Amino acid sequence: MLTVFSQPVPEQSDALSYLLTGKPLSDLKGGEGSMVASAARALGSE
Numbered sequence: 001m002l003t004v005f006s007q008p009v010p011e012q013s014d015a016l017s018y019l020l021t022g023k024p025l026s027d028l029k030g031g032e033g034s035m036v037a038s039a040a041r042a043l044g045s046e
Contacts, residue, residue: 002043016040 006015010024017025017036025036 013040016043 006018010018013036014024014026016039017023017028020036020039021028021032023032025033028036
């Protein structure tokens, strides 16, 4: 299992989104949110 963290502590979904896209989950457009959700499922952190 993968654990993503930073300081200050963001939501796990935002941390993963930053790693994949360089943006928080709330700033994603189009298929980017789906990509992050798919990655979260693949990593078992949904």
